[in-house]
Amino acid sequence: MxxxxxxxxxxxxxxxxxxxxxxxxxxxxxxxxxxxxxxxxxxxxxxxxxxxxxxxxxxxxxxxxxxxxxxxxxxxxxxxxxxxxxxxxxxxxxxxxxxxxxxxxxxxxxxxxxxxxxxxxxxxxxxxxxxxxxxxxxxxxxxxxxxxxxxxxxxxxxxxxxxxxxxxxxxxxxxxxxxxxxxxTRSIGIGLTPCTIPAVGKPNFSIVPGYMELGIGHHGEPGIKVTELMTAKEMAEVCTEKILDDILIEEESEVVVLVSGLGSTPVMELYIFFNEVRRSLDMHKIHIHRSYVGNYFTSLDMMGVTLTILKLDKEITELIDLETNAVSFKQL
Amino acid sequence: MxxxxxxxxxxxxxxxxxxxxxxxxxxxxxxxxxxxxxxxxxxxxxxxxxxxxxxxxxxxxxxxxxxxxxxxxxxxxxxxxxxxxxxxxxxxxxxxxxxxxxxxxxxxxxxxxxxxxxxxxxxxxxxxxxxxxxxxxxxxxxxxxxxxxxxxxxxxxxxxxxxxxxxxxxxxxxxxxxxxxxxxTRSIGIGLTPCTIPAVGKPNFSIVPGYMELGIGHHGEPGIKVTELMTAKEMAEVCTEKILDDILIEEESEVVVLVSGLGSTPVMELYIFFNEVRRSLDMHKIHIHRSYVGNYFTSLDMMGVTLTILKLDKEITELIDLETNAVSFKQL
Structure with missing residues (x-):
C-alpha cells in the first residue's frame, strides 16, 4: 500500500x-x-x-x-x-x-x-x-x-x-x-480503479484493468454495469445521457457542471472529460453557466470521475454566483 | 492503462x-x-x-x-x-x-x-x-x-x-x-509510484511497492536515493532537513510552505504530510506565514508529494499576500 x-x-x-x-x-x-x-x-x-x-x-x-x-x-x-x-x-x-x-x-x-x-x-x-x-x-x-x-x-x-x-x-x-x-441536481460516477481504506490495507472490491464501472458509488458501492474502458468522449456521453434521461432539462436551459476526480485522477484528465461533457451538452443546446473541474469530492485513492449537473433557475443562479472564501471553493 | x-x-x-x-x-x-x-x-x-x-x-x-x-x-x-x-x-x-x-x-x-x-x-x-x-x-x-x-x-x-x-x-x-x-525557495519531492506518458503507454521508470524515491524529479528524473517506504512523519522530516541543510533559515523566520500532490495523491494524505512538515518547522522555531496544500504542480499520474519552502522578507511577504483570481491559486 x-x-x-x-x-x-x-x-x-x-x-x-x-x-x-x-x-x-x-x-x-x-x-x-x-x-x-x-x-x-x-x-x-x-x-x-x-x-x-x-x-x-x-x-x-x-x-x-x-x-x-x-x-x-x-x-x-x-x-x-x-x-x-x-x-x-x-x-x-x-x-x-x-x-x-x-x-x-x-x-x-x-x-x-x-x-x-x-x-x-x-x-x-x-x-x-x-x-x-x-x-x-x-x-x-x-x-x-x-x-x-x-x-x-x-x-x-x-x-x-x-x-x-x-x-x-x-x-x-x-x-x-x-x-x-x-x-x-443529478450526479453519476465512473470508477477505473478501486480504493483502499488505509486500516483495511486492500481494496474492498476490484476493477479489472481494461474495464470500468459505470455508476459506482462514493464508497465503491456497485454501479449499473461494468464495461470495457471507454474513451473520455464515450464516458462523458453515457454520463450526460443517464442524467438527461432522469431529469428534464429543456433546450436553452442554463446549468452548473461539476466534474470531480475521485482521488487519484490526474487533473489533466478531468479537463479532457469536462471538454466532452461540454460538447454533449452543446448537442442538447444546454448552456453551462458555471463549471467546476477538480478534486471536489473524492473517494480515497480511487481513479475515476463524477459528473454533476444542476439545472438553474433565477434564484439558484444568484445563490450559486455569490462569492465565498470556503477553503475548496473560493469564488470571487 | x-x-x-x-x-x-x-x-x-x-x-x-x-x-x-x-x-x-x-x-x-x-x-x-x-x-x-x-x-x-x-x-x-x-x-x-x-x-x-x-x-x-x-x-x-x-x-x-x-x-x-x-x-x-x-x-x-x-x-x-x-x-x-x-x-x-x-x-x-x-x-x-x-x-x-x-x-x-x-x-x-x-x-x-x-x-x-x-x-x-x-x-x-x-x-x-x-x-x-x-x-x-x-x-x-x-x-x-x-x-x-x-x-x-x-x-x-x-x-x-x-x-x-x-x-x-x-x-x-x-x-x-x-x-x-x-x-x-527550495523544493524536494518523493515518488511512491512512477507515471505514464499516455502516448508511451507504460511507465518510463519503476518504483517497487514498499519503496519510495527521495528527490525524484517532476518527470521521474532519478532522485537521491530509493528507500523503504517511510511514514508521513519520516518523509516530512527528511524533506524538511534536506531543505534546511541547503538554505539558512534562522529561528523566528517566516516562511511559505507549499505541499503539492504529484497527480494521484489523495488530498487527505497531503494534509497528513503537511501536518508533519509543520511539526518539523515548529521544532526549528520557523513560522509558517501562509501555506498551500493541494495539487499545484503535478507529474501526470505519479503518486507522491513535493515540499517547497520560501523564506520570506518584507517585500516578498507583501507580494505573496496580494489577491489573485488565477484559476488554481484564487486568493482573497
Whole structure:
C-alpha cells in the first residue's frame, strides 16, 4: 500500500490537524475534536448551516466551511457516519438562535445519527430542519428517488443554502431553496480503479484493468454495469445521457457542471472529460453557466470521475454566483 | 492503462480545449493554439509576465494565468518544452510596451527555446528579461545550483513577479524580486509510484511497492536515493532537513510552505504530510506565514508529494499576500 500516512488507524486525526493548521484563517477546531467550524460561526442573526459525513472524501466535507457557505461540520471515521453527538455539537456551534439547516447525504448511518442529533438539539430549544441529498442517479431507479445516495451534488446544495442564509433567508426559505437545488441536481460516477481504506490495507472490491464501472458509488458501492474502458468522449456521453434521461432539462436551459476526480485522477484528465461533457451538452443546446473541474469530492485513492449537473433557475443562479472564501471553493 | 482520455496523441489539445471552456472568465485562447493568455492581457502600463513549459503538470502552468499573476503561457507537449515560436507568441501577447519578464524552469529545451524567443522578440523591439527557477535541491549539489531543475517553487516566483508587476514595478524591479524569491525557495519531492506518458503507454521508470524515491524529479528524473517506504512523519522530516541543510533559515523566520500532490495523491494524505512538515518547522522555531496544500504542480499520474519552502522578507511577504483570481491559486 503506497500511502503517505503515519498510522492507518490515525489518518483522520492527522488529516484534521493538518487541515486546521493549513486553514486557520478560515476554520477552527471546537471542543469536540470531530467537529470543525467556520471561524466566524455562529454568525449573529443568520441561520446556521451544518453538514457532516464520513472521512475519505476530502476536500468534502470540511473544505466547504467558510463565509457564505457552511458553519460547522461533523466528521466521521473513514467511510463511516459521524456520531449523533458530533452532529449535535455541530448544530450547537452553528446556531445563533435562528435555527439550523442540517444538509447531508442519504446514507443509513447519517440518517439515523442526524435524526437523533436533531431530537436532542430541539430539546435544547434549537430549531433544526434537514435536507437529504439523493443526487446519484445510479443508486436506485427514478421511481425510488428516496433510496438514492447523495454524492458530489451535495456541494451545490451547500452552496445555495449557505448563500441564502448569508443573504438573510429564514430557515423555511433556506430549506425550500436547498431542497429545490438537490431536486434539480443529478450526479453519476465512473470508477477505473478501486480504493483502499488505509486500516483495511486492500481494496474492498476490484476493477479489472481494461474495464470500468459505470455508476459506482462514493464508497465503491456497485454501479449499473461494468464495461470495457471507454474513451473520455464515450464516458462523458453515457454520463450526460443517464442524467438527461432522469431529469428534464429543456433546450436553452442554463446549468452548473461539476466534474470531480475521485482521488487519484490526474487533473489533466478531468479537463479532457469536462471538454466532452461540454460538447454533449452543446448537442442538447444546454448552456453551462458555471463549471467546476477538480478534486471536489473524492473517494480515497480511487481513479475515476463524477459528473454533476444542476439545472438553474433565477434564484439558484444568484445563490450559486455569490462569492465565498470556503477553503475548496473560493469564488470571487 | 486506466486513463480518461480519447487519443493518447491528442491529450494536450483536448485538455486545453476543456480548460479554456471551463475558465473562459479568466483565460483566452490566442492565434497560436499553444499559447493561452489572461483575458485582460496585455494590461496597459504593466510589465508582462510570461511562463511556459511541458504539459502533464496541470494545473501548472496555465492554472496560474490571471489578475496579478501570469499574462501568457507557452504550452508544450507532455514533458517537452514549448517551441521557441510559442514562447515568442506568449511574449507578444503579454507585452504592453513596458517589457516582459519570462520566468521558467531550468530544463535544456526551455533554456534553448526561451533564448531564441527572446532574441526574436528583441528584434521586434520588445525588451525581455528572464529568471530561471532552480529550486529542486535534489537535482545537483549546492555548489552547482545553476544545474538544478525548477519545480513547484516556480509557482511562488510567478506569484511575486505577477504581484510586483501589478503594483507598477519596472522590469528591473520585477526581475530583482523574482530572482530573490527563487533564491529563497527550495523544493524536494518523493515518488511512491512512477507515471505514464499516455502516448508511451507504460511507465518510463519503476518504483517497487514498499519503496519510495527521495528527490525524484517532476518527470521521474532519478532522485537521491530509493528507500523503504517511510511514514508521513519520516518523509516530512527528511524533506524538511534536506531543505534546511541547503538554505539558512534562522529561528523566528517566516516562511511559505507549499505541499503539492504529484497527480494521484489523495488530498487527505497531503494534509497528513503537511501536518508533519509543520511539526518539523515548529521544532526549528520557523513560522509558517501562509501555506498551500493541494495539487499545484503535478507529474501526470505519479503518486507522491513535493515540499517547497520560501523564506520570506518584507517585500516578498507583501507580494505573496496580494489577491489573485488565477484559476488554481484564487486568493482573497
Amino acid at each position: 503506497q500511502r503517505i500516512i503515519n498510522n492507518a488507524d490515525h489518518v483522520v486525526e492527522d488529516m484534521l490537524e493538518g487541515f486546521i493548521a493549513a486553514h486557520e484563517d478560515i476554520v477552527s477546531r471546537t471542543q469536540n475534536p470531530r467537529v470543525l467550524k467556520y471561524n466566524q460561526a455562529p454568525v449573529s442573526g443568520k441561520v446556521g448551516i451544518v453538514t457532516g459525513g464520513g472521512s475519505g472524501h476530502k476536500p468534502a466535507f470540511i473544505g466547504y466551511l467558510g463565509k457564505n457557505m457552511i458553519d460547522a461540520v461533523a466528521v466521521g471515521e473513514i467511510f463511516s457516519s459521524p456520531t449523533a453527538k458530533a452532529f449535535l455539537d455541530a448544530i450547537r456551534e452553528a446556531d445563533s438562535g435562528h435555527g439550523v439547516a442540517c444538509l447531508y447525504g442519504n446514507y443509513s448511518g447519517d440518517n439515523m445519527n442526524v435524526k437523533m442529533a436533531r431530537m436532542l438539539a430541539e430539546e435544547e430549544g434549537i430549531v433544526v430542519r434537514t435536507v437529504v441529498a439523493n443526487d446519484d442517479v445510479a443508486s436506485a431507479p427514478k421511481s425510488e428517488r428516496e433510496k438514492r445516495r447523495g454524492v458530489a451534488g451535495e456541494i451545490l446544495m451547500w452552496k445555495t443554502a449557505g448563500a441564502k442564509a448569508a443573504l438573510g433567508g429564514t430557515l423555511d426559505e433556506i430549506v425550500q431553496v436547498t431542497q429545490r437545488t438537490i431536486d434539480n | 486506466q486513463r480518461i482520455i480519447n487519443n493518447a496523441d491528442h491529450v494536450v489539445e483536448d485538455m486545453l480545449e476543456g480548460f479554456i471552456a471551463a475558465h473562459e472568465d479568466i483565460v483566452s485562447r490566442t492565434q497560436n493554439p499553444r499559447v493561452l493568455k489572461y483575458n485582460q492581457a496585455p494590461v496597459s502600463g504593466k510589465v508582462g509576465i510570461v511562463t511556459g513549459g511541458g504539459s502533464g503538470h496541470k494545473p501548472a502552468f496555465i492554472g496560474y494565468l490571471g489578475k496579478n499573476m501570469i499574462d501568457a503561457v507557452a504550452v508544450g507537449e507532455i514533458f517537452s518544452s514549448p517551441t521557441a515560436k510559442a514562447f515568442l507568441d506568449a511574449i507578444r501577447e503579454a507585452d504592453s510596451g513596458h517589457g516582459v519578464a519570462c520566468l521558467y524552469g531550468n530544463y535544456s529545451g526551455d533554456n534553448m527555446n526561451v533564448k531564441m524567443a527572446r532574441m526574436l522578440a528583441e528584434e521586434e523591439g520588445i525588451v525581455v528579461r528572464t529568471v530561471v527557477a532552480n529550486d529542486d535541491v535534489a537535482s545537483a549539489p549546492k555548489s552547482e545550483r545553476e544545474k538544478r531543475r525548477g519545480v513547484a517553487g516556480e509557482i511562488l516566483m510567478w506569484k511575486t513577479a505577477g504581484a510586483k508587476a501589478a503594483l507598477g514595478g519596472t522590469l528591473d524591479e520585477i526581475v530583482q524580486v523574482t530572482q530573490r524569491t527563487i533564491d529563497n
